[in-house]
Amino acid sequence: MTIIDRYILKKYLFTFGLMLLLFVPIGIMLNLAEQIGKMIDNEAPLMEIIVYYMNFTIYIGHLLFPIFLFLSIIFFTSKLAMNTEIVAILSSGVSFGRFLKPYWIGASIIAVMMLVMGMFIVPAASKGYNEFKFKYLKKGKKDRVTNNIFNQLGDRDYIYVSSFDPDRKIGYNFTFEHFGEDGELETKISAANIRWIPADSIYRLTSYTRRNLKEQTEHVERKRRLDTVFPFQIDDLTPVSYIAETKNLFELNDFIRDQRRKGASNVNSYVMVLYKRWALPITAFVLTIIGVAVSSIKRRGGMGVNLAFGIGVAFIYIFLDKVFGTLAEQSGFPPLLAVLIPNVIFGLVGIYLLQQAKR
Numbered sequence: 001m002t003i004i005d006r007y008i009l010k011k012y013l014f015t016f017g018l019m020l021l022l023f024v025p026i027g028i029m030l031n032l033a034e035q036i037g038k039m040i041d042n043e044a045p046l047m048e049i050i051v052y053y054m055n056f057t058i059y060i061g062h063l064l065f066p067i068f069l070f071l072s073i074i075f076f077t078s079k080l081a082m083n084t085e086i087v088a089i090l091s092s093g094v095s096f097g098r099f100l101k102p103y104w105i106g107a108s109i110i111a112v113m114m115l116v117m118g119m120f121i122v123p124a125a126s127k128g129y130n131e132f133k134f135k136y137l138k139k140g141k142k143d144r145v146t147n148n149i150f151n152q153l154g155d156r157d158y159i160y161v162s163s164f165d166p167d168r169k170i171g172y173n174f175t176f177e178h179f180g181e182d183g184e185l186e187t188k189i190s191a192a193n194i195r196w197i198p199a200d201s202i203y204r205l206t207s208y209t210r211r212n213l214k215e216q217t218e219h220v221e222r223k224r225r226l227d228t229v230f231p232f233q234i235d236d237l238t239p240v241s242y243i244a245e246t247k248n249l250f251e252l253n254d255f256i257r258d259q260r261r262k263g264a265s266n267v268n269s270y271v272m273v274l275y276k277r278w279a280l281p282i283t284a285f286v287l288t289i290i291g292v293a294v295s296s297i298k299r300r301g302g303m304g305v306n307l308a309f310g311i312g313v314a315f316i317y318i319f320l321d322k323v324f325g326t327l328a329e330q331s332g333f334p335p336l337l338a339v340l341i342p343n344v345i346f347g348l349v350g351i352y353l354l355q356q357a358k359r
Contacts, residue, residue, distance in 0.1 A: 004089055005102040011080075012106035015072035023068065024061050028053055035137050044136040052132040058125035062117050066283040067314050069110055073103070073291030074310040078303040086296055096358045100292060107288040111281035118277040119249040127246035134240075143240045152262040153232055156180070161194070161237060169196040169234050174205065176230070187212055191226075196234035202227045203234075244273040269329040275339040276325075286343055287317075289350030293357040317346060 001009070032053070039049060080086050089099055134143040146164045149171070153159060156179040161171035174194040178187040191205035208226040212219040247255055252274050259267045290313060295306045320342040328338035 001102070001105075004094070005105075008080075008102035009106050011076045012073065012103065013109065015076040016069055016106075016110065019068040019072045019075075020061065023064075024057055027060060027064075028056065031056065038137050038139075042136040042139050044132075048132060048136075051128060055125040055128040055132070058117070058122060059129045062114065062122045062280075065110070065114050066280065066287055067318075069107075069284055070287040070291050070314055071307065071310055073288060074295045074306050075303065077292055077295040078306045081296055081298045082302055084298070087298075103288050103292055104285075107284045111284040114284060115277075115281045118280055123246050123248050123251075126242065130240070130242040130245070143242070144238045146238060149238050151232070151237060151264075153230075154261075157231075159230075159232070159237070164237050166235070166238070169198075170194065171234075171237055185213055197227070200227070201229075203230055244270040249274075249277070266329070268332065268335050271335040272325055272328050272338065275335050279339045279343060282343055283317075283346075286347045286350055289354055290346065293350060293353035296357050313346075317342060320345065 044052075077086075086099070090096065130143070134141065144166065146166070148160075148162060149164055150160050151158070158177045158179075160173075160175040162173035164171045171194045172192070174189075174191045176187075176189040177185060180186045188211045189205075190209050192207035193205075195204045195206075197204050205226045205228065206224070208221075208223045210221040212221075244252060244255065252270070256267065256270050256274060259270060264270075291310065294309055294313075295303075299305050324333070324338035324341055327333035328335040
């Protein structure tokens with residue numbers, strides 16, 4: 001790399017780090033000011049609060065990486081333009097495409113960091129962040145569906161409970177059905193409730209009834225209580241709403257595959273989490289293009305105009321991302337398209353603005 005490349009790359013990474021150091025503490029303080037009352041009312045331990053804000057920093061900071069990156073590019077590139085440094089670089093015979101090289105290198109470094117964090121570091125932080133939120137900040141609010149739960153365990157096994165208490169690990173009006181290869185019901189187990197007994201790693205059924213059907217003959221077995229095992233975890237009856245966010249890349253792939261096999265109705269929301277993890281690093285390049293194109297030209301109004309434009313673009317991007325994400329989760333819109341469309345739109349806008357800037 002040339003001296004100019006190292007200079008721009010240093011500015012790129014330094015300003016991005018400065019944005020993180022500036023805005024993350026502000027976000028923590030704003031959140032603390034808003035939630036401190038709930039933490040005190042619900043008697044959240046100090047150590048758990050500290051761990052919560054460590055997770056908060058990783059979880060929220062990673063989501064806002066593209067915005068911090070975008071604003072940092074606009075900030076330092078506008079400063080270069082105002083000091084006529086960009087004009088001097090281009091006048092020395094450096095092409096605009098060559099001028100972009102350190103930006104691509106910086107975007108690549110940030111993209112790799114975002115990818116590794118999103119796949120393997122953020123999931124653990126998300127688990128702690130969400131557990132604390134529902135335990136102390138949203139106390140009493142449900143973090144999962146607890147009524148009329150239906151699940152497919154395998155190709156021919158189905159379970160149902162009318163309601164589930166995740167704290168007590170108990171489900172009510174439990175039904176287990178097993179179908180034969182011909183599609184006919186072979187076994188049906190029903191119970192007033194099913195409770196997980198962790199000490200013995202078993203399920204306890206009360207008011208147990210088992211019906212075996214074979215060749216038009218029904219055999220009925222009843223017991224007041226039965227301890228048994230089933231090929232599922234009690235929390236699999238109804239995973240928490242943020243379950244996909246807490247799994248690393250390999251766990252999430254296995255989880256999505258398992259949910260598809262079970263015929264889960266909300267599998268698109270899990271797929272969206274996976275695709276967004278892959279797409280987030282791409283935004284580093286898309287926003288780098290737009291940021292350089294917007295701020296590399298010296299304008300009347302200076303850096304303030306560029307920053308205002310940058311903030312506006314950031315809000316539009318977030319809006320489109322949320323709209324298409326909601327469509328994918330609630331209306332069956334393809335998750336892949338929901339992730340690609342905002343990036344494609346902004347990528348084309350960036351290329352157009354870059355062509356204008358070259359002139």
